[in-house]
Amino acid sequence: PPRGERIFLRINAIFLFVLALMSLFPIINILAVSFSSAAAAMAGEVGLWPVEFNLSAYRFVMSNDIFFSTFFVSLQRVAIGVPLNLFLIILTAYPLAQNPRKFRGRGLYSWFFLFSILFSGGLIPYFLVVEATGLINSIWALLIPLAAPVYYVIILMNFFKSMPSDLVEAAAIDGAGHFTTLWQIFVPISKPALATITLLCFIMHWNSWFDGLLFINNPKDYPLQSYLQTIVVTRMDINSMARNPEQWKLIQLVAERTVKSAQIFLATIPVMIVYPYLQRNFTRGLLVGSIKG
DSSP states (O other): OOHHHHHHHHHHHHHHHHHHHHHHHHHHHHHHHHTSOHHHHHTTOOSSSOSSOOOHHHHHHHTOHHHHHHHHHHHHHHHHHHHHHHHHHHHHHHHHTSOTTTSTTHHHHHHHHHHHHHOOOOHHHHHHHHHHTTOTTSTHHHHGGGSSOHHHHHHHHHHHHTSOHHHHHHHHHTTOOHHHHIIIIIHHHTHHHHHHHHHHHHHHHHHOOHHHHHHOOSGGGSOHHHHHHHHHHSOOOGGGGOOSHHHHHHHTTOOHHHHHHHHHHHHHHHHHHHHHHHHHHHHHHHHHHHHOO
8 A cells, every 4th residue: 555545544543542442441440449449449549450459349249139130130131122123123124125116115114214213202202102001110111112223224224235136036036935035045144234233232222221210110120220320320328238247247348439330340241241252243234234225
């Protein structure tokens, strides 16, 4: 490449590296605080390395029943929600990707979905609809309203449009119907896009917190992020979390800040585990699904 392009690429790489490093600092600080003593954390002495290293905050969190019950709710939400999202997104994207001559009214349906992105009925009608369907205080209140995210439907629809028409014509000549074409041709070829959508749906469910506060009344039934939102935003009374003599002993060794940091870091572990497995297909699937019209 030309000299100017090489200089640009090097400067761009350095800039992105520094930007990525800066984004890691808050996570490293939270991790350091969670492994530090209560006195050091409350005094603000912790930077990027633990001060007076100890595991008291994690032992205290591990003995907290509410944390694990909310963690299980989030796992259950992801285990049900992500497959449901993928199934409905695939079934919706396939007909919308068809030629208008084969699917009359495709434009009308496309505008219908696009309209739902641009305009919303508002929070109160949203709540009233969920309440009227009897979903309040159930995990389905967290799943059904997000069952078919339209933005992800558009990504997969555009990915389907990018597929060679010869494949579809060959399948039709061999007698394959729409369901056979979809599940045996389109889906296997769409692994990059599906990996991207899987990751996006996983993050959507795992990081969602507002719907838990809106539709769930019992804190023990909150998803994890809703529970973390309540303890991070509001002042946490550690003494009220003690349930047995072992926890009372740990209270003397922890502080509000160390316990919050430990819980926040534990909540990020599933995302850090899932992301590397899907990352290699993430960029390709997102770009192809968003560029092709």
